[in-house]
Amino acid sequence: MNAIEVNHLRKEFKAFSSRSGLKGAFRDLFTRNYKVVPAVNDISFNVKQGEMVGYIGENGAGKSTTIKMLTGILTPTGGELTVNGMNPHRDREKFVQTIGVVFGQRSQLWWDIAVQESFQLLKKVYKVPDQQYKEHMDHVIETLDIAPLLDKPVRKLSLGQRMRCELAAALVHNPPLLFLDEPTIGLDVLVKLKIRQFLKEINEKYNTTILLTTHDLSDIEALCERVVMLDEGKIIYDGELSRLKENWGDQKEVVFQFLDEISLSALSDLTKNENISWSFDEKKQSYAAITEADEEVISQLITDVVANFKVKDMKIEETTTEEIIRNIYEKGAVTS
Template sequence: MENIIDVQNLKKEFKSYSSRQGLKGAFRDLFTRNYTIKTAVDDISFSIKRGEMVGYIGENGAGKSTSIKMLTGILTPTHGKIVVNGMNPHKEREKFVKTIGVVFGQRSQLWWDIAVQESFRLLKKIYNVPDQQYEEHMKDVIETLDIGPLLDKPVRKLSLGQRMRCELAAALIHNPPLLFLDEPTIGLDVLVKLKIREFLKRINEKYGTTILLTTHDLSDIEALCERVVMLDEGKIIYDGPLKELRENWAEGKQIQFQFSEKASLEELQNLTKDHLVVWEQGESDLIWVASVDSDETVISGVIGKVTAVKKIADLKILEISTEEIIRNIYVEGAVRHG
């Protein structure tokens, strides 16, 4: 399968100037400037195959947005090579932008004061989409995203969830083979998130649309992506299957006990002193969570010790969440590859 994105040794540096103090300092600044160089993206290489859905994750300042801006042609790399849809995004910008769709959760591509459908028509003309292709494709998009009742409304009168669904539709008017999504579900309620996720799965299956998803909401990644690329301080620290990340880093399980009577931390620690257990109180003093090793003998031992003494209303064995796994990776500062 061919690569739709190919990145080699990509680097982006920003030069920032600092002013000297006082009149004498200002005068010296006229002739020589003090500046520092900050490396936002530091020699990264990766490729994405056509039809993949990839999660692009990292903490704030890790280099995600900077690299997305280079991939979409907004920023020019300091060093390295980018080929997206067979083109150089910066040098062939006009031709290139017709082959991608972009949704930035914090920015709008719709015109604020006109009806949504008028924005769609303007974008149709910008992308030179034939009438028949537009009607067929957008009918499906509008129906699936359930935005029919919103088409006559000005964008400024839409809620955040309504606007994001319309933004997504706008990015797909020309049915691009590649879609960049930067925080597309930020601030949205659960039902809208589910609708957007289902829609993204559908266009990936129906049209083979390649999706690169940047988000802080790891439930989006878990629902949509089999592969993740993780950045830290401008470098890629993990590139591989989400499943493998979980298997290699999900050390331990959590046992959630719901007791029929109140329990204390001291009491629970005494009951499980023969095992390495970390106890945390849940939503009430009837619910306690024990973090333990994945070893079945340990899990059985902890459950046996607690249930022998305490009355249990409910019991669940939980996997460590992806969010917690990634937090652990950042804390430890390196990734252990399988």
Template sequence: MDKVIDVQSLRKDFKSHSSRSGLKGAFRDLFTRNYKVISAVNDISFTVNEGEMVGYIGENGAGKSTSIKMLTGILTPTSGTVRVNGMDPHKEREKFVSSIGVVFGQRSQLWWDIAVQESFRLLKKVYNVPDDVYNDHMNHVIESLDIGPLLDKPVRKLSLGQRMRCELAAALLHNPKLLFLDEPTIGLDVLVKLKIRNFLKEINEKYKTTILLTTHDLTDIEALCERVVMLDEGQIIYDGKLAKLRSNWGEGKQIEFQFGEQVSLENLQPLLTELQAEWTKGDRDNVWIANVVNEEHVISEVIGRVVAANRITDIKIHEISTEEIIRNIYEEGVING
């Protein structure tokens, strides 16, 4: 398979002003300043092949946005190499941008005061898309995203969900080989999210479009991506299959108990003595969750002890969610993929 993204030993450092303390220090800062170097991205390497849909995840400040900006040519690396679609993004900028599509959830590439279709026509000129190619491709995109009724409306009059569907259409107007998505479903309702996810699957299958998805909504990752790249403090801590991540770190179960009266952790804790389980508070009144290993005898024992000691109105057993797994990984420290 062709490598669409090839990153080797990529690093980005920023100089940060460090203020001295006290009045004397502030006076000295007027003449000489102290600086410290902060590595936002610290020697990362990974590749993405044609047609892959990869989730690019991490906590705020992990280095996601900085590395995406280097991949799209906005920032120049301090060291290391970046090849995207066979080009150096910041050195071959004009040729490079015509081979990628970008959707940033917080930024718009559509003109605010003109009709959506006028923005599309302007972008068609920018990318030099032939009329026949534009008509064939965009008719399919407009129909799939259900934005036909929106084409004559100014962008400022669209809802967030309507605008994001139009933003996605604009990013795909020139049918790029690679699509960068940064929080594409932020703030959207469930139906709009489903429409966007189904469309992304469709273009991936039809055109082999490679997609790098950055999001905090892990349901997007689960719905679209087989592979995840996880960052922490500027370094990659996991690069592999989502299924492997779940099997290695998510083998437990969560037993959700709805209690008939108020209970406390002090009352519940003795019930799990000598069992591989621990309690967490649920998100509703009188709900507690026992996190247990995925072994039948342990699950049965936990349920038996809790039911014998308390009045229970409901019990549910869940697989540990991807969100829970990833939160545990960040809380417990770096892992090796």
């Protein structure tokens, strides 16, 4: 059974387009020009029950708009979608009982009351039986390590503490489908690890379907075997993360640290006849050369650099998922 079915989904917004100059501004007072902007442009995909899927893309690609349509917040301009066997807009009251939502930059907790009071209010909203609530939430509270936070008002929590409580709040009614929109934004590494481990646990224990939208690709790598990639409102990749790496991870990164100060232009001039791109990491004071994963090409690159500059340290790394995805966007590739 599919938890999510999306067919030719579209969402368009009407945006005001102002005319230039004083005369144009005067005309805008009486007649306005509008243009139609497609945020989501004819996309189709399915998510199976129990699957954990990464929904990724650059800013403005249409990720959050899609999530808002799937959760019933926005009404589609066109196309069809079914979530947990229901239409999110027509069956809204029944539908919201079957989903949990965490928006990284919005809160569903009441700001001035204790966290546990928010949980109790949500328990009543979702009509969760006392015994079911106790058994389930005891596990959630223990796993997320939020017991010391239950008596504190939300406004006194740190960002990491609040996000753990937000996640717990989304699971008060133990929904079969969980939408996560930037759930780890701004969090430190330890909190991220705790949240990732918890998500794996609920997926294994309850077969919870998770659709994860994030800019932190380490979250995707840690949790999802499948990714759906969006660009300008269209799906440009839908498949296994491992296959994405196989097809596009045909490059390596050679990282150099030098004894003397070096300019990027000097390195670029040295390899100008090769298909090599250079970048500088100011924090690590290192220079990285992205090149094809060919032993002879890498060997020649190292030979040229060592012959012309004093090298302090050097290492060869696999291309990261972030680099692979940047590559796809730059080349405008469409694959499936």
